[in-house]
Amino acid sequence: MNKFFERRYVVTGIFIAIILALLGRLYYIQIVDDRYTIYANSNVRRTTILYPARGPILDRNGKILVQNEPIYDVMVNPKEVKPFDTLLLCKMIGIDKEGFDKRFTKAQRQSPTKASIFEKQLSVELYAALQEKLFEFPGFSIVPRTIRTYPDSVAAQFLGFIGEVTDRDIKRSNGYYRLGDYIGVTGVEKAYENVLRGQRGVQIQMVDSHGVFKGSFANGALDTVPRSGERLTSSLDIDLQRLGEKLMQNKLGSIVAIEPSSGEILCYVSSPTYDPNLMVGRERGNNLAKMYNNPYKPFFIRPIQAQYPPGSSFKPLSALIALQEGIISPSETFYCTGNYRVGNRIVHCNHGEAHGTVNMAKAVAESCNGYFTMVFQRIVDRYGVKNTTANFTAWRNNVMKFGLGARLDLDMPAESRGNVPTPLHYDNTYHKGAWRSSTIAALAIGQGELLATPLQLANLECTIANRGFFYKPHLVKAIGTQNVIKKEYIQKNYVGIDSGYFEPVINGMEAVVESGTARRSKIPDIIMCGKTGTAQNPHGEDHSVFVAFAPRDNPKIAIAVVVENSGEGAHWAAPIASFIVEKYLKGKITPRESGFTVDYFANANRLPDLSLYAQDLQKERRRDSIRAAKVDSIKRFKADSIKKFKADSIKKERQEAAYNNKPANWIKSLTGGRSKS
């Protein structure tokens, strides 16, 4: 024992105190603090999302419209990349050195230690070639995916396309979608996204510190299997669709054919169309840009977005309403001199033709403008001129029962309403109460403010074919094995016309094809009832319209065809419609007395000359830039101190904005030929 004996307690005390402090810290990080467990899990777990195959889409006969094809993404993990033959890789996947650097820097920015996409969507052939050489490119790997493929390249506007989700999609889906996911952008892909996309699976794997996979986590207890998207059966008939697209090539316009007994759309042509295969694969971006810049607007879905004055094709509807309202009887005659006087204007029949004595059937068959103006005038003036507004409203309601002026709720996005003008519109245009039946007489013959989409016109024919009701048109008839997809698709929508009133009108429509304006489009052995129309177009030649259904008894198909800038309905729309009807009813096209052949119409080019519109555009642009300059000068005046370059940049921006407004005008001028009332 020495005199410093008691110091053992000091030393022991210090030791114990420090070790206890260490233990306290350990207690804190191991038991109290939960963060480290989370960190450890995120270190070691890699959650891979397993993408289900998107549902295929079939036509009504089970033929494939869309299916999936395997493609391969090249991934790169920058951390694992070692020097290799860069040129060889570039050559194999078809990029240059700059492209390589760009992609590699991008991948490195995304994550220096995890694999990110280097090059998307290699074909099977490229994949096979690359797979053999892959060992020479350390850090590169290949991940299989699927893309959409369209074996027949038809019905692009119906099918639409898919694309990577945008930030807005992600936000709207409450985080269901993640960056890089695909979503339906247009068409059926968008409308049925929820059933087509299927259910994603999740696979949780373990990785070591180098990112090397080390097997599944918890033996896959938390993994889920992806479930493929549902198979959609569309109502389209692929053969009819193909024929329709062939007939409409080099023309602007659309064909809509509907099965009246179900509302199923058989043919849905929008022209110009494009090969839907262009919307997938590595060239997608370039193709998209090309499409957007195409002045004929292939992305404009004409069957539901284009709105035309129905022209004479509206006349049967006018007649039906008149009959139902007891305004006129089918046998009542009218003497047509070729000119009919309404108020202080004169309505001419086509080509100044005088029809002489016409009854209802004959008026329909020969498209007598005078007759229908007279009938319309009688309806609107029924309870006296003082009650024009009420009378007109009643007429308008009757028209709208046929599905005009409102969306038909087709199972596709972006449908247009069409237009049936309201009394209010006329109150605003003229003075309240200052318009009369004579003012709006153009409506009687489907002109004026009336606008309808081809879908609405086809639906109108369905109603006539069914003698008084229609089923809501739709494009998808079955999801998976479920055959009734919406209750409203099997409900009859009555239009408030007694079935007995249809026969005189249908007689007239039969005569149109048998001996009337469309007689050259007569189909051997089939009685087709139709009506030609000529929609006036202030921007160029009139649009050729034809609506029909066939056969007369127990109709199987109702159709509307619009060929833009092609003049009379009988010349272009009617023959095209007759081929579709014949193909559908007979399965083949037989030679015609008139000598019309499919090839003749398929090869005809009716694309409008765009130089006419270029002038319009120039005018528009000049006006915009003047406006922009004006706004600009006000701005400059208000803020004198703002430096000139800023003002200049604003000006430039505005001019650019004005320039970018162009497409909207293009569309209007190309397709929305409104007539002057």
Add this chain to the structure above:
Amino acid sequence: MSTQQRSFFFNVDWLTVFLYLILCTIGWFNIHAAVYDPNHQSIVDVSTNYGKQFIFICVSAVVGIVILLLESRFIAALAPAFYVVIVLLLILVLIIGRNVGGNQAWINLGGGFRLQPSEFAKFATCLLLARYLSGTNIRVTEPKSFLMAAAIIGFPMLLIMLQPDTGSTLVFCSLIFVLYREGLSPYFLIIAGLFITLFVTSLLYNPLYIILILVAITAFIIFLFKRNRQLIKTMLIGLAICIAFIFSVKFIYTHVLKKHQTERINILLGITTDLRGKGYNVNQSKIAIGSGKLWGKGYLHGTQTQYSFVPEQSTDFIFCTVGEEWGFAGSLTVISLFMFLILRVILIAERQRSPFTRVYGYGVASVLFFHVVINIGMTIGVVPVIGIPLPFISYGGSSLISFTMLLFTLIKLDSNRKSNV
């Protein structure tokens, strides 16, 4: 003679031996987990580090037994010679040593084994220090003896510093506890503690505030003892030194310490965060230990351990394996075993009649304590990473054998406590 022989095994402190064996076994199993290779599953497969560790344990056992069979008085007598040999080895390693990770600390022995003389330097220094301080008329309180003792400790420190191996160098600082026990003024401990505190706080906070606080404390103490002129004088001088130190910290930090050292301190103090680079090791180590929770993830089931997220895990960061796979229960067990061992060593030291054994015993306790606290402390991010092994547990032959020598020499000396050395 015969009675002495018979009493030999009774005199061996079996409890210490038992603690030693448990720690070695724990170490071996945790190394197995840390560098587990599914292709070489056997824990005695010598192509792996856990197989090698088994060999080291066997060699250590032989070394331990040999030490127990030595004649006690040789140990004291050979202390200077052993010290000289180690010093020569330390010089040799600077010339022919192998540079691993920036430290020229290893001499290649061939066959995949190598010797780290600095590990043995602790043992030699403890022995010579014990030998010197147990000499007659040697008092640490006298400046001459103190300087001599400081020189014995300082010389190997200097040589190791040249490697440069900061961790091993700092281990020698722990011998201040030995000097304290032998009569060194407690002010040395207090001042050491004060300077460490000042260093850390002046890095963390604005030095101006710290000076203000120091001035306030000094003023308060002077106010309390205003009669005591001597105290006032000491306090003022102390204050001046402290302020000078605070101002020199910045200088030390930028000019004396090396870049990697300042980085480690910065990360430790949270001045900078760099979880992918310099701070990666400690961060992953904390994640490993922290995710162990109470009972751990189970043997060979630690994700951080098995998927090698913590570098150096079998050596300096072996405690991660304990923390992750055995949880707080495991940490508590290992730390308790160490605490128990250290307290036992102090108890052994105190029951000696011979000052040599007592001084030596305190040396052993201090070195063990320093290693345990610093090693575990750095794995949980409370002390800077200075790379010293966890005794008996970390992978490494030199470390294990030198600690075995350190401990078994004490056991041997203790077994002879009834006879005079």
